[in-house]
Amino acid sequence: MPKALKLTFTLVGAAVLGMAALADSLPPDATYRPLPTLPLGQVRANDEAEKPLVAQRQQTLLQQRYDLSDRPIPDVMMSGLRKPVQGGVRVKLPAGVTWDSLADMSPDEIRQRGLLPAGFRPLPHVKQATGGQVFPNNEIDEIGRQEQRNLRRFDVDFDFPDRFTPEFPPPIFLTSHPELGDVSHGQLLTIKNYYQLMVGLITPVQMEGLRLLLTPFPQEEFNQTEDRKSADQSLGVTCLDCHANFHTNAAFHLTPDVRPQAARFRLDTVSLRGLFNQQLHGSKRSLRSVEDFTQFEQRTAYFNGDHVSAQRKGVHLPDRFDQVPMMAQMQNMIDFPPAPKLDPTGHLDPTKATAQELAGEQVFLGKGHCAQCHVPQTSFLDNNMHDLKLERFYDIGQTENGLVMLPDGPIKTFTLRGIKDSPPYMHDGRLLTLADTVEFFNLVLGLKLTQDEKDALVAYMLTL
Amino acid sequence: MIRLFAVTFLASLLVGPASGQQANPASPAPSNPGGMPAGTREQAPGVPAPHQTNDADRIFIHAAAIGGLAEVDAAKLAAKKGGRRVQEFAQRMIHDHAAANDRLSALATAESIPLPDRLDDEHSTMRDKLEQASGTQFDRTYIEGQITDHQKTAQLLEYEIGSGENADLKKLASDILPTVLDHLRMAQMINSESSQAAERAPR
Numbered sequence: 001m002p003k004a005l006k007l008t009f010t011l012v013g014a015a016v017l018g019m020a021a022l023a024d025s026l027p028p029d030a031t032y033r034p035l036p037t038l039p040l041g042q043v044r045a046n047d048e049a050e051k052p053l054v055a056q057r058q059q060t061l062l063q064q065r066y067d068l069s070d071r072p073i074p075d076v077m078m079s080g081l082r083k084p085v086q087g088g089v090r091v092k093l094p095a096g097v098t099w100d101s102l103a104d105m106s107p108d109e110i111r112q113r114g115l116l117p118a119g120f121r122p123l124p125h126v127k128q129a130t131g132g133q134v135f136p137n138n139e140i141d142e143i144g145r146q147e148q149r150n151l152r153r154f155d156v157d158f159d160f161p162d163r164f165t166p167e168f169p170p171p172i173f174l175t176s177h178p179e180l181g182d183v184s185h186g187q188l189l190t191i192k193n194y195y196q197l198m199v200g201l202i203t204p205v206q207m208e209g210l211r212l213l214l215t216p217f218p219q220e221e222f223n224q225t226e227d228r229k230s231a232d233q234s235l236g237v238t239c240l241d242c243h244a245n246f247h248t249n250a251a252f253h254l255t256p257d258v259r260p261q262a263a264r265f266r267l268d269t270v271s272l273r274g275l276f277n278q279q280l281h282g283s284k285r286s287l288r289s290v291e292d293f294t295q296f297e298q299r300t301a302y303f304n305g306d307h308v309s310a311q312r313k314g315v316h317l318p319d320r321f322d323q324v325p326m327m328a329q330m331q332n333m334i335d336f337p338p339a340p341k342l343d344p345t346g347h348l349d350p351t352k353a354t355a356q357e358l359a360g361e362q363v364f365l366g367k368g369h370c371a372q373c374h375v376p377q378t379s380f381l382d383n384n385m386h387d388l389k390l391e392r393f394y395d396i397g398q399t400e401n402g403l404v405m406l407p408d409g410p411i412k413t414f415t416l417r418g419i420k421d422s423p424p425y426m427h428d429g430r431l432l433t434l435a436d437t438v439e440f441f442n443l444v445l446g447l448k449l450t451q452d453e454k455d456a457l458v459a460y461m462l463t464l
Numbered sequence: 465m466i467r468l469f470a471v472t473f474l475a476s477l478l479v480g481p482a483s484g485q486q487a488n489p490a491s492p493a494p495s496n497p498g499g500m501p502a503g504t505r506e507q508a509p510g511v512p513a514p515h516q517t518n519d520a521d522r523i524f525i526h527a528a529a530i531g532g533l534a535e536v537d538a539a540k541l542a543a544k545k546g547g548r549r550v551q552e553f554a555q556r557m558i559h560d561h562a563a564a565n566d567r568l569s570a571l572a573t574a575e576s577i578p579l580p581d582r583l584d585d586e587h588s589t590m591r592d593k594l595e596q597a598s599g600t601q602f603d604r605t606y607i608e609g610q611i612t613d614h615q616k617t618a619q620l621l622e623y624e625i626g627s628g629e630n631a632d633l634k635k636l637a638s639d640i641l642p643t644v645l646d647h648l649r650m651a652q653m654i655n656s657e658s659s660q661a662a663e664r665a666p667r
Contacts, residue, residue, distance in 0.1 A: 026523075026619060026620065026623050027519065027520070027523060027623075029520075029627060030619070030623045030627070034499060034627075037499060037500060037501050037502055038500060038502055045509060046500075046506070046509045046510030047510060048509075049508065049509030049510055050508075050509065050510035050511065128626070129499070129626055129627075260619065260622050260623045260626050260627070261626035261627065262622045262623075262625040262626030263622050263626075395642050395646070396642065396645050397618070397641040397642035397643075397644065397645040397646075398638075398641075398642050399625055399638035399641065402625070402626070404622050404625060404638070404641060
């Protein structure tokens with residue numbers, strides 16, 4: 001090595017890898033939200049100019065990962081009969097492999113050869129550096145129409161095509177009135193219509209809880225300060241802006257539970273159906289009651305787990321002794337959609353199910369090991385968190401569209417009741433169809449299912 | 465020859481496709497214009513012109529350079545004093561970094577950021593400890609220090625990826641993060657193997 005070069009090496013070049021070391025801690029904005037550095041007008045002009053580029057990057061990523069074409073499963077609709085359920089495996093395979101050849105490889109081999117399909121990896125936010133809540137257009141339009149409240153951001157739009165989101169508006173099923181079926185009358189519940197839709201159906205305390213769930217409160221991107229992403233000063237966001245009709249409209253944001261920003265994974269809004277049977281709440285936080293989660297959602301969904309920023313923008317802290325229980329009790333009245341082929345223990349009734357659905361149930365209970373975590377008797381939950389260790393299959397730490405892909409760690413087992421109604425799937429929405437989830441678990445659990453078994457599993461999950 | 469290579473490399477680095485302009489999800493994503501300091505020159509609205517740095521960029525490059533100094537320094541010591549596994553690890557540390565080192569110094573020069581040329585207190589203390597230690601105690605001290613340093617580096621790189629504004633620095637950070645995490649995993653493995661071995665050893 002020439003001397004000059006050696007010197008540079010030791011002095012400056014000095015290995016960046018592996019050693020940096022910060023005698024001092026990282027700056028506060030590694031954990032806390034920084035205050036804005038520019039006037040809103042300039043931020044907005046920049047954001048608007050960048051918006052097409054931002055959208056195009058994300059579309060490129062989605063196109064690389066998924067087949068986004070319109071291929072509904074014939075004759076299968078979501079529970080409200082408002083949208084067909086998309087079928088087929090949508091995650092694209094890397095060149096030169098098939099799903100079967102992939103399933104025959106060891107995790108190590110897949111990792112070393114870089115063969116884990118990109119669609120199985122963590123999904124970035126449209127604009128990771130900014131993050132925040134992003135609503136689908138149907139929600140934005142309907143809230144605009146009914147309430148003249150603006151949920152549109154000037155910096156980003158919703159990324160997935162509409163066909164991969166839940167039907168809108170979703171039906172509402174009440175545990176207190178199973179005989180009625182969907183009580184939404186095809187409408188989106190809002191602060192304008194909730195009373196008229198629900199009087200005579202729910203109790204006074206539920207009604208007050210519902211009102212609070214539909215009342216806008218300041219939020220990180222929708223508020224009155226210069227640090228916002230709505231063009232106009234905003235009254236804020238309501239709980240049911242994301243949990244539309246207590247289900248989900250696939251609005252997403254970034255996990256409030258992780259820092260720094262680049263490592264925060266995306267979160268797809270979960271359905272609140274069947275909340276009464278869930279013992280853990282939140283994919284990571286594992287809060288133990290609906291009351292706790294309801295109270296804390298003001299800190300998390302609204303302000304990314306940053307109570308300091310919330311203080312500046314105006315935070316709503318619902319009163320724990322009265323308001324929170326009312327909000328919780330309303331949420332606990334929301335049922336799963338009916339599953340006429342299931343018996344009271346959560347198993348298929350052989351007189352009603354098809355041969356393929358029954359075969360799928362056998363795979364679910366047996367070779368697929370699915371029922372070990374998705375226990376049929378307890379709403380397909382085990383009230384536990386599991387680490388699926390996906391990082392066995394890919395090299396962690398790669399950055400895609402601003403997201404550093406890291407191990408997911410333990411994540412709560414989600415229910416599979418009404419599962420056909422809630423694409424996209426997984427905590428971050430990285431999978432688009434149930435067939436994708438079957439390929440995912442086939443690989444992750446090393447199941448080596450045959451094509452018939454995979455098809456049967458999908459048919460089975462459509463009955464839940 | 466080598467100098468020529470360095471110049472070419474530097475040039476390709478600076479005019480290369482790293483400006484976040486293209487729809488290539490592997491290149492740095494758009495940063496948060498809300499996080500740009502006032503007075504930032506823009507090549508397009510919201511896209512900082514090259515050769516500018518914000519606080520995060522400067523903190524990153526400074527800390528990375530200090531860490532770099534300490535790393536090479538400690539690895540050289542470990543390559544002499546360490547046990548077999550530790551020596552291999554230390555060689556790998558020295559070997560793996562050449563390209564990234566060049567990039568860091570090239571970028572620092574291009575952005576006119578002065579780099580530190582001596583260890584900070586934390587690493588001087590570590591250096592003293594390593595000099596005094598020997599045998600398994602040396603191995604343990606070195607590897608434990610490596611684990612801490614790699615953890616900090618990973619957080620530092622993730623911070624730069626999310627908060628920096630200089631596209632080239634952000635790209636550098638995202639390019640080397642997987643290797644840093646790989647090194648961290650190796651160090652953790654050596655650590656757990658040696659603690660198991662210690663448990664098995666007859667007392």
